[in-house]
Amino acid sequence: MSPLAALLLRDMRIAVRVGGGALIGVLFFLAVVSVTPFAVGPDLALLKRIGPAILWLAALLASLLALDRLFASDHEDGSLDLILTGRAPLELVVAAKGIAHWLTTALPLVVAAPLIALLLDLDGSAEAGLVLTLLVGTPALTFIGLIGAAIAVTLRRGGLLLAIIVLPLTVPVLIFGVAAANAAIAGPVPFGTPFTVLCALTLASLVIGPFAAAAALRLDME
Amino acid sequence: MRLSAVDLACRRGGRDVFSGVSFNVGAGELLAITGRNGAGKSSLLRIVAGLIRPVGGRLWLEGGEPELSIAEQVHYLGHQDPVKPSLSVLENLQFWAAFFAGAIKVDDALELVGLGAIATLPAGYLSAGQRRRLSIARLIAVKRPIWLLDEPTSTLDAAAQHRVAEFMRTHLSEGGLVLAATHSALGLSSIQELSLDRSVRSHAHSDVAGMEQPAAVAP
Numbered sequence: 001m002s003p004l005a006a007l008l009l010r011d012m013r014i015a016v017r018v019g020g021g022a023l024i025g026v027l028f029f030l031a032v033v034s035v036t037p038f039a040v041g042p043d044l045a046l047l048k049r050i051g052p053a054i055l056w057l058a059a060l061l062a063s064l065l066a067l068d069r070l071f072a073s074d075h076e077d078g079s080l081d082l083i084l085t086g087r088a089p090l091e092l093v094v095a096a097k098g099i100a101h102w103l104t105t106a107l108p109l110v111v112a113a114p115l116i117a118l119l120l121d122l123d124g125s126a127e128a129g130l131v132l133t134l135l136v137g138t139p140a141l142t143f144i145g146l147i148g149a150a151i152a153v154t155l156r157r158g159g160l161l162l163a164i165i166v167l168p169l170t171v172p173v174l175i176f177g178v179a180a181a182n183a184a185i186a187g188p189v190p191f192g193t194p195f196t197v198l199c200a201l202t203l204a205s206l207v208i209g210p211f212a213a214a215a216a217l218r219l220d221m222e
Numbered sequence: 223m224r225l226s227a228v229d230l231a232c233r234r235g236g237r238d239v240f241s242g243v244s245f246n247v248g249a250g251e252l253l254a255i256t257g258r259n260g261a262g263k264s265s266l267l268r269i270v271a272g273l274i275r276p277v278g279g280r281l282w283l284e285g286g287e288p289e290l291s292i293a294e295q296v297h298y299l300g301h302q303d304p305v306k307p308s309l310s311v312l313e314n315l316q317f318w319a320a321f322f323a324g325a326i327k328v329d330d331a332l333e334l335v336g337l338g339a340i341a342t343l344p345a346g347y348l349s350a351g352q353r354r355r356l357s358i359a360r361l362i363a364v365k366r367p368i369w370l371l372d373e374p375t376s377t378l379d380a381a382a383q384h385r386v387a388e389f390m391r392t393h394l395s396e397g398g399l400v401l402a403a404t405h406s407a408l409g410l411s412s413i414q415e416l417s418l419d420r421s422v423r424s425h426a427h428s429d430v431a432g433m434e435q436p437a438a439v440a441p
Contacts, residue, residue, distance in 0.1 A: 001320045003322070006321045010306070010309070010313075010317045013308075014306055014309065077302050077303065077305065077306070078304045081268075081273055081298060081304075084272070085296060086322060087294050087322075088321070221273055222275065
């Protein structure tokens with residue numbers, strides 16, 4: 001097994017076992033979205049209009065939840081020191097950890113989205129569009145989050161700082177994610193336009209995130 | 223294989239920890255790094271492991287793998303044991319073996335450190351000494367020529383300490399290098415000793431000197 005595959009497997013195992021963060025994100029997501037109709041009231045037209053925004057906001061906040069432990073737990077028990085003496089490039093190590101994090105925290109959220117979309121009175125094609133935007137957009141959230149997690153790694157209570165660092169960077173993803181979802185539901189903009197920009201944002205963050213996070217980790221270790 | 227350092231200097235948090243540290247360790251040799259608390263034993267090992275950068279001096283390795291850095295040829299055994307509580311003993315070791323060498327077969331190493339019988343136990347249930355043994359099993363499961371040991375036996379019982387000394391002897395006889403920061407003699411002969419106390423004293427700050435004062439006047 002290659003070093004990176006081993007790391008990916010280990011992180012996923014830890015996430016799904018007792019004390020891991022795998023289900024925290026999706027539970028938070030479900031909680032936020034399911035109480036929204038109670039707060040907004042039984043106005044179906046309004047729910048339909050703000051539905052994508054609520055789902056995207058919940059997804060964004062849920063993806064921040066488990067991020068602060070992503071590198072911090074490895075830093076606290078000395079694993080990060082050993083990872084640095086490994087032969088795998090740190091950028092790829094960071095990317096592998098990001099992929100494991102996305103698979104265990106964001107993917108369940110994407111899978112749960114169609115169910116929860118029913119609460120917001122979304123129909124079939126709207127649901128499909130929304131799920132597609134989440135599937136494509138959440139990797140961007142995770143990989144931008146990697147940067148914040150790496151910067152906050154040595155801080156005991158890094159969660160808040162992480163949110164402050166990461167949230168502004170995720171605003172474009174949020175804008176185009178919601179725009180694409182709205183376009184799928186109501187138009188008038190064609191779905192493809194904002195969706196293409198969302199894809200571009202994800203691709204860019206997949207590249208920039210690991211490099212920036214690895215640089216931050218190297219600085220932290222000094 | 224020969225690991226040499228000339229005039230290494232280390233600065234942590236704006237304070238000079240040590241400077242002018244030189245050593246020369248050949249294959250089959252053990253360098254015992256001694257010094258009181260804060261003398262920079264751990265920092266020196268972390269410098270060799272590539273985890274912190276020295277502010278001065280040079281460190282080089284002759285006769286190692288030329289395309290690998292020094293850090294990629296060391297086993298670093300720090301204060302902490304990188305053991306994940308939710309994974310089993312075996313899974314913990316398998317991960318590090320796979321991460322370092324792509325190896326999966328680690329049962330022998332677990333047997334050698336005396337954890338073979340509890341391989342499937344979640345590592346969260348291990349005692350401090352057992353966690354340390356699990357860390358040491360990593361050094362045996364994956365071959366790397368340079369061992370950097372930071373207080374390797376601090377949480378171990380007498381029998382396990384003896385066992386660790388044996389592992390070190392085996393490693394040395396196979397042509398490996400060991401740099402160990404330690405208070406105890408580890409029961410090994412043919413030790414080169416590097417005391418960091420001297421290099422600190424020449425650069426001692428007033429607060430460091432002040433720390434020593436009460437000890438000197440105490441009855």
